[in-house]
Amino acid sequence: MDITEMYGQVLTGTVTDLNKDEAFVQIDGKTFALDLNELTEIPELGDEINGFLYENQAHKNKMTTVMPFVVQGIWDFAEVTEVRTDLGVFVNIGLDDKDIVVSLDDLPFEHSEWPKKGDSLMVKLDIDHKGRLWGKLADIELYTQIARSPGADVKNKDEEGTIIAIRESGAFVMTESYYIGFIHVEEQSQPLHIGQHVKARVIGTSHRRLNLSMRPRAYEEITPDAQMIVAVLEHSRDKKMPYTDKSDPDDIKEYFGISKGSFKRALGNLMKQKKIEQKDGYTYLK
Template sequence: MIHIGDYNVLEILRESEQGLYLADKEGNEVLLPNRYVPESFKIWEEIEVFVYLDNEERPVAVTDEPFILRDDFALLRCNQVTEIGAFLDWGLVKELFCPFSEQAFKMKAGGWYLVYCYLDEQTGRLVASSKTNRFLDNKDLTVQQFDEVDLIVSHPSDLGMNVIVNDKHLGLIFSEDIFKDISVGDRLKGFVKKVREDNKLDIVLGKIGYRKIEPNADLVMQRLEDSRDGFIPLNDKSNPDDIKRELEMSKKTFKKAIGTLYKQRLIKIENDGIYLI
């Protein structure tokens, strides 16, 4: 079966004036136009291609790499808006269509939007949607507390920043747990801080509890070693904003980190800051 909106490994079946005809194991054929034909090839040789629908709604194979695949999320630029919807740049000749009904907010040409790409069953076309939450499900969670997870920054809220967790679930990073600049579309690593009774996920970008002391202690050590004289003008009395700006961590985390280093006799803590021993 040839999968629309995804990569396919197909056999080169025959050559024609239009290009190469490729086929899957079941004999389903698709055209690879001349502009994508490699300089050298052999009949029955396998080739990896991306398959989507051309301007005449016919399946076509290309060797270009799209910015998004079917059933995936990505941050895409809106090229134009017409009377039927928006058209997004996804790295292919034919733009990706996002109808007005699938826009969380009305799109504008030149804007960047986090979207989900799916195959519309009624039309058989690939369509984008910026209503990403409806493609996420927290009923049957595949993660638990303390798990490391892959994140895509989704959209801001009054409480912090919503994130997509492992391409499956919706999570939230509270404002007090954000210690560096993050933007919609950013892909990050994080950890499940808490699973609430309603299956809502609290996410943090650093490890939780005792799990995060060691990595942050290493971060402080690295900063000390990189400094000119093994000194950082911060200590346990420093302003939390100064610590956040310099090290992208909370004061509580910083105090635990330097406490660990102090117990290991790797640093000394003075009134003007901490020194590497």
């Protein structure tokens, strides 16, 4: 078997040599180094060991008994570790000394829609004819196969998930509950890119998917008056101020420049969102 056919495979070999850090395992005349710190006890010459084979970043043939969580035929989310506009993005699949590339051919044409470091992509291991390991990006059809169908009780619920595809009309999401969601461009609070973690609320369902919105509910919107109160509290000692909904209207007008009615509405808005609390004649920032 050619060595390029071994990369990415789980095979069994024989220990032919040892040093203080590594065991050297031979398979069909090819030698792979195995870190001894992976093993509970030092092997002996002639022992057989089963492990995953690959070429690391330093072009050294390696075996590991710690299986990567992404292999051939197994899809999982992998964290983006580096972005290269001339190549694609590198993702961590669980190998200590090697990240694999998701090719730019699998990524959106617009670089602004590419994932960023720390984002997550669902990939499986792909191996080309030269034995090189690649990350194959999941497409929308795969997500459709593994997604759940939403029930009637999801309306207005909060969901978190990962952007999996960008379209001109909006973005598709795989939620942590394994629903597919769609965020229309008018319901987005910012430009989105694949791999991005987002929070959104369910505003409806259609075609076995959730319709999502990143826009706040009406009561969650912070008015300019409420923003001013939060700013005052953030810059106050102990995050408190001697003004409440019981304060004198003239004192409120002099300090904040707004009427007591506007002040009370702003306080009510912030209390509904549990951003503030009132006690002992003070308003506190939570």
